[in-house]
Amino acid sequence: MESQPKIALVTGGSRGLGKNMALSLAEKGIDVVLTYNSQKDDAMAVVAEIEKTGHKAATLQLNTGDVKSFDGFLNELKTVLKETFKTDHFDFLVNNAGIGLHKPFAETSEDDFDRLMNIHFKGVYFLTQKSLPLLNDGGRIINISTGLARFTMAGTSAYASMKGAIETLTRYLAKELGARGIAVNTVAPGAIETDFSGGSVRDNAQVNAFVSGVTALGRAGLPDDIGGVVAFLCTEGARWINGQRIEVSGGMNL
Secondary structure: OOOOOOEEEEOOOOOHHHHHHHHHHHHOOOEEEEEEOOOHHHHHHHHHHHHHOOOOEEEEEOOOOOHHHHHHHHHHHHHHHHHHHOOOOEEEEEEOOOOOOOOOHHHOOHHHHHHHHHHHHHHHHHHHHHHHHHEEEEEEEEEEOOHHHOOOOOOOHHHHHHHHHHHHHHHHHHHHHHHHOOEEEEEEEOOEOOOHHHHHHHHOHHHHHHHHHOEOOOOOEOOHHHHHHHHHOOOHHHOOOOOOEEEEOOOEOO
């Protein structure tokens, strides 16, 4: 085993897909720092679960839509890296944190738009930029998009547009960070049974049946379907995957 395990920073790691990503990374022998917005107890529970496996973990509060808070957050991260992990850099950045919005285009307000943009695009852009000095050469960045950037469902125009921007940004980051050996990819989940967007895929039988009906593998996705893909992209076996959009949807709307 390496003397210094690799470290991943996962935003929005207290629940849903982010929690699954954090646990999957730990299964690969990677230590984890996860952020939460308001669910501190949930985040601490994920940390405890990771620590039970013998790996190190820590959690920090972060509102990924508040760019002005990032400098303070990164100072806290430096302290945690030093005190908990005995290092001053990390290896993998997973830009996962997000919220949903289901509103028709005609009813989406400027406030709705700005909130989504700040969390899903502007926040990702500048958190990644400001993290670069702490990210090891040869590291990885994984941005989370959505199947909705490829196919359309009414009511998600703002959300999906931000994710489309993320997919373009991923390719630019891959191009510009290649000199440092940093690979950058997008993982685009399909419809997953979590509490995301009010838990509609998980809790609404009609929605779940619709998703299952347009998915080649015949069911809605589960968090366990996603975390392992993100973890794989942080392994040596994925070193030559770069600038790619990997949709993990069971074959939705083929």
